[in-house]
Amino acid sequence: MPHSSSSAPRDSLLGVRLARGASPWLLPTVATAAVSLTKARRSGRWAALAVPATALAAGMLWFFRDPEREIAQGRVISPADGVVQSIMPWKDGRTRVAIFMSPLNVHVNRAPMAGTVTSVEHVPGGFVPAFNKESENNERVVWHFDTELGDIEMVQIAGAVARRIVPYITESGTKVEQGDRIGLIRFGSRVDVYLPEGVEVAVEVGQPTTAGVTRLDRD
Numbered sequence: 044m045p046h047s048s049s050s051a052p053r054d055s056l057l058g059v060r061l062a063r064g065a066s067p068w069l070l071p072t073v074a075t076a077a078v079s080l081t082k083a084r085r086s087g088r089w090a091a092l093a094v095p096a097t098a099l100a101a102g103m104l105w106f107f108r109d110p111e112r113e114i115a116q117g118r119v120i121s122p123a124d125g126v127v128q129s130i131m132p133w134k135d136g137r138t139r140v141a142i143f144m145s146p147l148n149v150h151v152n153r154a155p156m157a158g159t160v161t162s163v164e165h166v167p168g169g170f171v172p173a174f175n176k177e178s179e180n181n182e183r184v185v186w187h188f189d190t191e192l193g194d195i196e197m198v199q200i201a202g203a204v205a206r207r208i209v210p211y212i213t214e215s216g217t218k219v220e221q222g223d224r225i226g227l228i229r230f231g232s233r234v235d236v237y238l239p240e241g242v243e244v245a246v247e248v249g250q251p252t253t254a255g256v257t258r259l260d261r262d
Contacts, residue, residue, distance in 0.1 A: 062109040062151045062227045063211060109151045114222035117258035119242070122155045122197055123234035124148040127250045136240030140259055142252055144232050152226045153254045154219040155197060155236055158190035163210050184208045184226065196237040199228050222255040
């Protein structure tokens, strides 16, 4: 069986640990900022470019950061940094916990439970803001994990700015540990977790969450 690639080497820049695969977007931005700063002393035109270029590079470094986490104990942990947007009972008895991720959050998502990835499905769709009700039809990646609680579904949803979801795992049968890094969403977005019937929710709407740390269920 294939195993999770979450332990594979990640990119780093200026001492900041970055999300896997961030370099293609970051390097041109940082290079532009570095060149403009170097030439700014001799040219007013370059000086005018240096300020926005440096600000953009700093923002990209912040967005693509991927800090280490001490994974919390608990049956189901949050797969995303953000704020609980909604908690909704589903017709089949499950409960959906929706977590809104702003551009200021870490956007690397983690496995909510240990288990085996049974499917990773890309579903085409729109790109309305993730906090909008119409985001139910947005571009998404639907994950299913075979866990000790049975099937756990997790959905990464693109937003108005987040137009790229990058799964780190593409093969079914891949085993993951709880808290393993499994994917990245660029910029603002949403992640939904469907808790099985009988699992009590431990978070509230408006509560901040930290991927790999915040527990979503209650004993």
